[in-house]
Amino acid sequence: MILCVTLNPLVDTSFFVDEIKPVYRTEVKRVTHVAGGKGTNVARALKGMGQPARAFTLLGGWSGRHHAALMEADGLEAVIAWISGETRVSITIVDQHYEQRGYFTPPPVLTPEDLAVVRATFARAIEEATAVCICGSAPGQEGAALVPEFLHAAAARGLPTLLDTYGEALRLGLPARPTIVKANRKEVSEYLGRPLETLPEQLAALDALLQAGARWAVITLGEEGALFATQEKRWVARPPQVQVINPMGSGDAMTAALISARLRGWPPEECFRYGMAAAVANVTSFVPCALSEQEIDAMLEHITLIPV
Numbered sequence: 001m002i003l004c005v006t007l008n009p010l011v012d013t014s015f016f017v018d019e020i021k022p023v024y025r026t027e028v029k030r031v032t033h034v035a036g037g038k039g040t041n042v043a044r045a046l047k048g049m050g051q052p053a054r055a056f057t058l059l060g061g062w063s064g065r066h067h068a069a070l071m072e073a074d075g076l077e078a079v080i081a082w083i084s085g086e087t088r089v090s091i092t093i094v095d096q097h098y099e100q101r102g103y104f105t106p107p108p109v110l111t112p113e114d115l116a117v118v119r120a121t122f123a124r125a126i127e128e129a130t131a132v133c134i135c136g137s138a139p140g141q142e143g144a145a146l147v148p149e150f151l152h153a154a155a156a157r158g159l160p161t162l163l164d165t166y167g168e169a170l171r172l173g174l175p176a177r178p179t180i181v182k183a184n185r186k187e188v189s190e191y192l193g194r195p196l197e198t199l200p201e202q203l204a205a206l207d208a209l210l211q212a213g214a215r216w217a218v219i220t221l222g223e224e225g226a227l228f229a230t231q232e233k234r235w236v237a238r239p240p241q242v243q244v245i246n247p248m249g250s251g252d253a254m255t256a257a258l259i260s261a262r263l264r265g266w267p268p269e270e271c272f273r274y275g276m277a278a279a280v281a282n283v284t285s286f287v288p289c290a291l292s293e294q295e296i297d298a299m300l301e302h303i304t305l306i307p308v
Helices: 039-050 061-072 112-125 142-156 167-176 187-194 199-212 251-262 268-282 294-302
Strands: 002-006 009-018 030-035 053-059 077-082 090-095 102-103 130-135 161-164 181-185 216-220 227-228 234-238 306-308
Touching: 002 039, 009 077, 009 199, 030 112, 039 053, 039 130, 039 251, 053 061, 053 112, 061 077, 061 227, 077 112, 077 294, 112 142, 130 142, 130 251, 142 161, 142 167, 161 167, 161 251, 167 187, 167 251, 167 268, 181 187, 181 251, 187 199, 187 216, 199 216, 199 234, 216 251, 216 268, 227 268, 234 268, 251 268, 268 294, 268 306
Parallel strands: 002 053, 002 130, 009 090, 053 077, 130 161, 161 181, 181 216
Antiparallel strands: 009 030, 090 102, 216 227, 227 234, 234 306
């Protein structure tokens, strides 16, 4: 069972309209609600791949109850740390061409009492885990400080870990030596304090992530693909051209496929290929990470890996 940790979840509500325009009133054609957050997305993707997964997250208030109900409706096994603050909500306006505009409420502030609940609940959630993924942003400095703590707890049990975060959580998490670190170009650029526009700059950034503590490193480049490095080799993946419906959650689909393939004992480059195939398959539907293993397998032959 893969434990998928989301420290800063949200209820992701989407309003579908004909067009986005600055008027007082717009008729909404359709509304969707999704249990959002990167770790929850990873758990959803793993379920679609037939991999046992458990979602661990921090929820509070009415929006937290809504989130819990949505996870239950998705059939996700969830372990919830109930905190005092209100879970975030996002409102995304989507027009008929799938152009989007998003609005996000602020994260809750974690109190000392909340942190005690989170630590105790995590200790229960990690039981029976075969791997741990920590994904997404962290709520404040207190949340970021949980990242290395949870990574060390997983390492003490001999579990492989994947860290997909940014900012202070990434800075604190890397010295805890996650098995895999994954971030996008902007996030790594901000962490290193330098641009990553050229291939040499991106390869140097991969090396920096490995030197900082990761054993495998991935930098995603959006429609340009992704870069992957182990201590011995490096590859760049170039995705095929597909119709993009919604790119949200593609990184989470990659995370799910990467950790799933590693647990199966696949060679590093095939783990990367499988992750890239999952990321591309994800963009072809609107709901993040609602994909199947068959869809990923169909995309595999179209993923080109180039040693660099």
